Amino acid sequence: MSLLNVVDLNTSYGPINVLAGVSFTVEPGETYALVGESGSGKTTVIRAIAGLAPAQDGSVTFEGQEIRGAPESVMRPLRKDMAMMFQDPVGSLSPRLTIRSLITEPYRIQGMKDRDLDAEAKRLLAMVNLPTHFADRYPYQLSGGQARRVGVARALALEPKLILADEPTAGLDVSVQGELLNLLNDLRERLGLAMVIITHNLSVVRHVADRMGIMYLGRLVEEGTTETIFNNPRHPYTRCLLSANPEPDPDARLERIALKGEPPSLLKRPSGCEFRERCPFAKDICTQTPQWEMNGDHGLRCLAPLS
Amino acid sequence: MTEKLLEIDHLCVDYETGRGDLKALRDITFNVNKGEIVGIVGESGCGKSTLISSILRLTAPNTRFREGEIRFKEQDLLQASERQMRDLRGSDISIVFQDPMQTHNPVLTIGQQMLDIQHRSKQSKADKLSHAAKMLGAVGIPDPDARLKQYPHEFSGGMRQRIAIAMALMSEPDLLIADEPTTALDATLEVQIIERLQELQREFHCAILFISHHLGVIAELCDRVVVMYAGAVVESGEVREIFHNPKHPYTRRLIECDPGHIKERARILPTIPGEVPDLANLPGGCIFRDRCDQAMARCATEVPPLDQLKEGHHAACWLNHAEATS
Numbered sequence: 315m316s317l318l319n320v321v322d323l324n325t326s327y328g329p330i331n332v333l334a335g336v337s338f339t340v341e342p343g344e345t346y347a348l349v350g351e352s353g354s355g356k357t358t359v360i361r362a363i364a365g366l367a368p369a370q371d372g373s374v375t376f377e378g379q380e381i382r383g384a385p386e387s388v389m390r391p392l393r394k395d396m397a398m399m400f401q402d403p404v405g406s407l408s409p410r411l412t413i414r415s416l417i418t419e420p421y422r423i424q425g426m427k428d429r430d431l432d433a434e435a436k437r438l439l440a441m442v443n444l445p446t447h448f449a450d451r452y453p454y455q456l457s458g459g460q461a462r463r464v465g466v467a468r469a470l471a472l473e474p475k476l477i478l479a480d481e482p483t484a485g486l487d488v489s490v491q492g493e494l495l496n497l498l499n500d501l502r503e504r505l506g507l508a509m510v511i512i513t514h515n516l517s518v519v520r521h522v523a524d525r526m527g528i529m530y531l532g533r534l535v536e537e538g539t540t541e542t543i544f545n546n547p548r549h550p551y552t553r554c555l556l557s558a559n560p561e562p563d564p565d566a567r568l569e570r571i572a573l574k575g576e577p578p579s580l581l582k583r584p585s586g587c588e589f590r591e592r593c594p595f596a597k598d599i600c601t602q603t604p605q606w607e608m609n610g611d612h613g614l615r616c617l618a619p620l621s
Numbered sequence: 622m623t624e625k626l627l628e629i630d631h632l633c634v635d636y637e638t639g640r641g642d643l644k645a646l647r648d649i650t651f652n653v654n655k656g657e658i659v660g661i662v663g664e665s666g667c668g669k670s671t672l673i674s675s676i677l678r679l680t681a682p683n684t685r686f687r688e689g690e691i692r693f694k695e696q697d698l699l700q701a702s703e704r705q706m707r708d709l710r711g712s713d714i715s716i717v718f719q720d721p722m723q724t725h726n727p728v729l730t731i732g733q734q735m736l737d738i739q740h741r742s743k744q745s746k747a748d749k750l751s752h753a754a755k756m757l758g759a760v761g762i763p764d765p766d767a768r769l770k771q772y773p774h775e776f777s778g779g780m781r782q783r784i785a786i787a788m789a790l791m792s793e794p795d796l797l798i799a800d801e802p803t804t805a806l807d808a809t810l811e812v813q814i815i816e817r818l819q820e821l822q823r824e825f826h827c828a829i830l831f832i833s834h835h836l837g838v839i840a841e842l843c844d845r846v847v848v849m850y851a852g853a854v855v856e857s858g859e860v861r862e863i864f865h866n867p868k869h870p871y872t873r874r875l876i877e878c879d880p881g882h883i884k885e886r887a888r889i890l891p892t893i894p895g896e897v898p899d900l901a902n903l904p905g906g907c908i909f910r911d912r913c914d915q916a917m918a919r920c921a922t923e924v925p926p927l928d929q930l931k932e933g934h935h936a937a938c939w940l941n942h943a944e945a946t947s
């Protein structure tokens with residue numbers, strides 16, 4: 315049984331259809347990366363899984379239990395096993411609480427009264443490489459990257475089985491980013507931690523993800539093992555995305571494949587293939603609607619895939 | 622061409638805390654010339670955001686300016702009146718904050734906020750709104766007209782960042798300060814924003830002070846790079862020098878840690894072992910000593926000066942001191 319099973323998830327805000335059927339699974343101990351265009355619905359996917367965004371249709375099962383649209387009374391105990399790292403680090407921390415209260419809040423929410431909260435705070439701060447005296451600070455007294463690490467410590471407090479991590483390394487320098495990813499890898503090896511990670515940093519994806527899904531306009535357009543996607547991206551959007559990644563070398567000459575035109579409107583989804591107007595490889599056939607097709611563990615939504 | 626726009630001279634800034642003064646910036650000196658793109662990189666917590674909030678005088682209440690000067694077009698900003706600062710912000714100097722929520726008022730629509738920042742303009746409201754919609758389109762926000770009626774929480778993280786960029790560009794500033802403006806942008810958009818900024822530099826001769834942890838973006842966008850560590854500048858130079866010929870061990874290690882260099886999947890990523898010094902209780906000698914694999918005896922006792930190694934390339938490390946030219 316998969317740890318997390320998302321089937322045909324749909325979310326609309328009024329007339330705006332933000333998620334138009336998203337499906338994927340995550341196995342215990344697996345790291346699944348969601349990448350894709352800004353605004354394509356990645357944050358909405360994981361917020362809907364955690365019950366923090368609406369999902370009018372589809373199914374989300376966690377350890378076999380259906381949780382889409384479940385009331386808070388069902389979700390609360392599950393949050394012990396399923397933790398969230400938010401995209402906006404400072405905004406997600408209440409400004410009036412000290413860092414000690416913030417990172418030990420999960421114990422209080424779960425009613426774990428027997429814990430020595432001071433000791434836990436120390437342990438968690440050390441885990442994300444922040445000095446112990448930070449426990450007495452307030453969020454505004456932290457740098458962006460320090461606030462991000464507090465969010466990580468909080469999510470790891472209860473040793474969850476699944477982490478839903480929204481840009482967990484944005485705003486961290488590459489050394490701290492490396493430390494954090496090594497920590498997550500260690501937890502995965504020791505505790506079988508599974509993770510859905512959203513990140514725009516393709517270099518991070520390459521090193522941490524087992525499988526990845528690429529989103530465009532509220533749908534997955536390609537999915538596969540990280541190796542397969544990096545070595546042989548078959549969807550034109552994936553190819554464009556991977557080719558754009560800026561290299562840490564001022565003399566790098568990148569052969570970028572540019573997207574045409576503007577991101578389309580969610581109010582007026584394009585007909586046929588929704589990537590058609592921007593696709594540098596579009597053919598006549600692309601006025602038809604491509605269906606999701608799985609070939610082994612490689613999924614694609616394209617009528618004329620690249621080879 | 623090297624007309625100085627922003628000059629930072631021996632700037633020292635502390636935060637007062639219960640544990641004593643936290644020395645967030647120490648003896649920071651560098652310039653941004655007219656039309657130049659300068660990148661700042663450095664470890665998380667090294668003082669980058671403190672530096673830019675100091676330039677704009679938008680600092681936390683416990684901030685203390687101890688020493689030094691910040692000059693913009695030869696005006697001393699630390700002596701300027703609050704009124705003069707308000708006039709500068711949003712006209713000559715624009716800022717994109719690290720946290721877009723610092724820019725966006727949660728209870729006003731984006732359209733209203735974009736009208737508000739045009740308050741100096743004599744255009745009609747309709748013209749201002751259409752200008753706002755055009756700017757949103759330029760940063761890749763679909764349906765800009767409809768989107769102007771929405772509130773900040775109705776946008777994705779990357780959209781909020783792009784709106785902040787659009788707002789900062791509206792006044793065609795002489796200096797744009799951007800604190801991690803692309804963390805929530807996918808690679809294709811990131812490139813589009815980089816190109817937009819380069820255009821701005823070419824067309825309006827706008828200078829940019831660009832903070833980022835993304836070394837790939839720094840390499841692609843910037844003319845010059847300032848490397849900070851624990852509140853001090855440890856190296857600065859032309860972008861090629863910094864990436865191909867780094868002279869400070871911290872810079873070298875930082876570049877080596879970028880996973881962008883490692884093409885084969887690695888389970889364990891490189892890091893710089895050890896901890897950053899406590900800014901409220903700084904050790905003597907070189908601030909990087911505890912983590913430096915090339916440290917020598919004198920590094921423990923003497924602070925290395927920021928030496929000029931060649932025209933425009935400075936580093937603060939005893940390893941290079943002998944080759945220094947001044």
Ligand SMILES: Nc1ncnc2c1ncn2[C@@H]1O[C@H](COP(=O)(O)OP(=O)(O)OP(=O)(O)O)[C@@H](O)[C@H]1O
Nearest residue numbers: 327332352353354355356357358775776777778779
């Ligand atoms: N509360 C809301 N009300 C209305 N629209 C919303 C709301 N939340 C998100 N949206 C819209 O849903 C779409 C997807 O947003 P989402 O935050 O999931 O994107 P994302 O893929 O995480 O993007 P980014 O990479 O920029 O963070 C966007 O068009 C956004 O404007």
Ligand SMILES: Nc1ncnc2c1ncn2[C@@H]1O[C@H](COP(=O)(O)OP(=O)(O)OP(=O)(O)O)[C@@H](O)[C@H]1O
Nearest residue numbers: 455456457458459636665666667668669670671681
């Ligand atoms: N108001 C404050 N009071 C006390 N300390 C503060 C305050 N604001 C920031 N600091 C501390 O000052 C140091 C510099 O913070 P700053 O936000 O400038 O770092 P940064 O270089 O922008 O880091 P990041 O890359 O993580 O955003 C950090 O150690 C931070 O914890």
Ligand code: SF4
Nearest residue numbers: 587590593600616617
């Ligand atoms: S179906 Fe056609 S337009 Fe769509 S991504 Fe494939 S090639 Fe491009």
Ligand code: SF4
Nearest residue numbers: 907910913920938939
């Ligand atoms: S001065 Fe010494 S400790 Fe400091 S960076 Fe140079 S070699 Fe390392």
Ligand SMILES: [Mg+2]
Nearest residue numbers: 357401777778
């Ligand atoms: Mg998001």
Ligand SMILES: [Mg+2]
Nearest residue numbers: 457458670719
């Ligand atoms: Mg910062």
